[in-house]
Every structure is written in structure tokens, then in C-alpha cells.
Amino acid sequence: MYKIMDAAPGKRASREAKLLRTALEMFHHTTGLQMVIEAEEVTDNAGHRADALVHLETLGIDRRFVVRVKSQLNQATLGMTVHHLERFPQKGLIVTDYVNPKMAEQLRAMDMPLLDVAGNAYLNEPPVYVYIKGNNPIEKPHRKRPTRAFQPTGLKVLFALLSYPNLETLPYRDIAKAADVALGTVGWVITDLKELGYLVDMGKRGRRLINKEKLIERWVTTYPELLRPKLVLGRYKAVDSDW
Template identity: 40%
Template sequence: MALSDHRSVAEQQTLALACEAFSESTRLYRAAPVAAPRKRGSQGDAGTDAWIRFSIAGKHFDMPVSLKTGPGSPGASLIVSRMLTRRADNDTRPLMLVTEHVSTRLADILIDNGIPFLDTAGNAYLQEPEATVMIVGRSKPALSRMDSSSRSTTPKGLRVTFAILTQPGLVYAPYRVIADQSGVALNTVNVAIDDLLDRGLVVQKSGRRLIADRRRLIEEWVSLFAVRLRPKLSPRRFTSMSKDPKWWSEAGLRDPDIRLGGETGADVLTHELKPASLTFYSHEGITRQLVAKGMLRPDESGAVEVLDAFWPVDAENGWHLSHRGVVHPLLVYADLIASADDRNRAVAQTIYERYLTEERA
């Protein structure tokens, strides 16, 4: 998979921050990155960098997104020209500009041209059959708006969220049990769960904790995993010299410390994707068996990526999955979404519908 097929870390962060800012500025409405709708074709999505699902007054709809990051913003006329040029002709939804900040002047021009937008300050404009939202004039945000005190969104807090999303019933277990299954300290669980409670993602009902909005929690975790936790997992890249195209499979690799993620995991779970890149999560770093079987050579642009597993091995017993050599489908889904590869999006949606819509007891 070519490097150009991936959203940069800056783009992923802008997307996540803008969605969070929309939720904060509107108070009652939600926005979150999602996989491309299955019905979209690769040609129709030629100008689309990402997709955002809006939840407004009980209505849900997806908008295609064009991402603009980094300093040196082009002039307003050039932005409008680019947005109108990139708009998909066969799509009923206009392309939405998502960027760090939309000034009042630029907002006026975009609105006059019918171009929806969203920024990391919480400014937004969209006019769709389901809803109309217009927020302008909010000041340019600091470099990072994500509240560092939101302990469920720190790298360790994301481990806690991963654990309660992947192990049915864990959310109402004692904090000590959650800590053991997350691989974090007891105090980390305490502040992370308290934060989820404060933000309404977890609720207390009849004396026990429950996940209030599973889809929203999944979408938040997926959007933050790519920019906050994944970079902490010591990602390393290699090129495989093996002539066996299936050397990486569960049957071929037979390494008890390695789990398949990304496109490799998706292939095992769905049989709908021929992997162009290989992603492994390892409980023991770069194992000799992995290097020998794949005939791996270090290569910064290689198609083989190895990351540290961030969950305890024992936690896998709570996943209740038949494929023990594959990471949890939530992580496969997150890897596919982070890839921003069009061919991965439909498969990501299949994984979501098959494995993530409800707890698997």
C-alpha cells in the first residue's frame, strides 16, 4: 500500500479534534469519523479524504470530507475552487471542508457557495435535509484542544476503554479486575472510568455501570487510537523476502506471541480482502520466529509492520473469539479506518456489522 493512501497523523488529529469540537460547541449533537458507506464507489469518492457521521436530533447521516491541515492556508477563492472541483458529481452530499480554523470571512464565502465546513474551534456549517447547523466566529484554538485531563482519552485511558469494549461485562466489574484486564494501574482505571461517567459514555443504572452509547464510544476510541495510542506501540517496518505469499497466516506463522491485525486480520475475519500490507501485534517484540518465517529485513517503507501488543495475553480469554491468532475485531477495524484506503472501508464496515454492533457474550 502506497504511503499516499494513508492520512497523515496531522490529518487524523484534525479530523478527531474537529469532531470533538462540534460535539462541544453544539452541546447536544455528535460527530465522529466513520468508514465510508458501503454503497460508495471508488470513483465517486475520488475527492474524499474521510467520512464523518453526524447525529443530530435523533437523525444520523454521513458526510464526505476534504481535509486541510498545516500552516500556509491558501486564499479563500482557491479553497472554494478546490472544494467545488473535488465535489463528487454522483453524490447527493456536498464535500465538507474540515480544517484547523475557518475565519469569519472564509465562513461567509463558503456559506455563499454552499460548501459545508467544520473546524477544530467548533465552527460549523451544514445544510442537509436532516438538519441545518451554522456556528461561526469562534476563535482559533490552541495547538491541541483535547483536554489532557480527560483521562479516558490518554494512551493508558484508551487501554481501559479498549478493555471494556472488547470484554462483555467488564465495565461493571471491580476496578481491580478492569486494571488487570487493561494492563494499567488501579488509579488509571479509577480516573478513566470517572471520566467516562462524567461524559455520559458510561452510566450507572440499578447499581451497576453500563456503556451508554456503544457506537459513540467505539467511534471515539477508533479516532483517537491512531493519533494517541498507536504511535506509542513502537511501530517498526520491514520488507519480507519470503516467496510464500501466505507465510504470515495463522497456519503458516505458528508464533504464539504474534497476533494478526490490519489487512491480515481482516482477511482472516472476512475473507474479503487480499492484504497489500501486513500488520502484526506482538507480545514479545520482534520474535525470532517472525523474522525467520517472513525473512524480514528492516525497511522504513516496507509493507510489514510490527507493533507492541498493548493488552495482557489473559485478556484475550474474555474476547470470546474463535480466531486466537487475530487481534480483536475492534483493533482490526481501527487499523483499516486509519489506513484511509478506499478498498479497506467496505471491509471495515463488514467487520463493524459482524463483530462490533453489540457485545459478544
């Protein structure tokens, strides 16, 4: 059983809903099959949340899929996304803007259904079998300049905020000390988080982080490329492998 949740506010929720609808329309256009959105943002009895619940009914089959919408899916987020969906009792479905042929093959090997807005898809629900790969994006995604919150020093602040509960409620000076960054860094990170829908400022009631799970996913995606290389002092090998 699933409980229907109110869609999360903010631009991020709107982008995910638009991406899902576009991918479903493209799936219908390329295959003639139609999936219908039954709910946006649902949670099961164990408290696991999904971005949507979709329904496919055709050729004698009647299936529902829990959906994870993941913009710009990559190797850093693929495993986490699959793991998230595997926690649900019903089959999962990954929806993204574009899946390259290599990743499409990985998902097929995992038997993980997928759709993207370019028309690539994988679905194995006998007697229905769909496997489309190699379609290029209609428009190549424009790589936006990362916000300052996801630059190296901003990632340090995010790590501190995610590691210490309620740190966001403290004065900027305390946050800067916990993250070991300059005081000025905290201000623009907080501003970016509010604009991106990860933090709400309730005035006298203080600040509160929201959408933490998705914020963690984004941090995990960005960390290996931008912050980790700056933290590595060197690589070493022990003479004795049992050392």
C-alpha cells in the same frame, strides 16, 4: 420512516445540538437558504441512529437530510462518518465545527453535503448548488488537553471495556487485569467516562456504558496518535515478497 428519540442526556448532547444550530444559522447567513430542524436524534426502521433530521424547502425542492454532527472532523473519522450516513435511505449531511479546503473537496467528490460553523458548505440539490470553502474558523478551536481516559493507558482500559461486554460492572481490580494496566488507572478512567457522558453509575445496580458508538469513534480517532506508536516494536520487510 423515522422514529424520534429523546435527545441523549449530558454535556456532549448539548454541545452537538449547539454546533448544529450554529452551523444552520451560518448557512442561512451566507446563502439565504434555511434548513429547519425537524427532530433531534432519530432512528430508522433498521435501527440506525442519526443526530438530527433537517428539512430544506426552497425553489421548488423539498428535501430532508439525516445529520451526523462531528466535532473536529479529521481524516481518521471522515470515512466512518460518511459510512454511517450512507446506511440511511435518505441523503446524509455532515455538520462540524470546521472543514478545511482539502476535506471540503473530498466531501464534494463524494457528493456528501456538509456544513460548518465557519460558513463552508456543500449542497448539490438541483436547482440549488452551494459550494463554499476556504472560510477560516471565526475562532480557532482551542485544543483542549486530552482527558486521562484518552491518554495511552486510558485507551487500553477503553479497549477492554468496549471488547468485553459488561466488564464495566466488575470490580476495578478485574478491569485492570483485563486491560493490563495499574489498578489506579481504572479509577480515573471511570471518573472521566462518567463526566463525559459515556458511563452511568446506578449505585447498587452497577455501572453501564452508554453512547458506545460515539465512544468507539473517539477511541478510533485517538488511538493512531497516542497508543499505536507505543505498541509498534519495529517495521520489517521480507526478502521474498511472497513470504
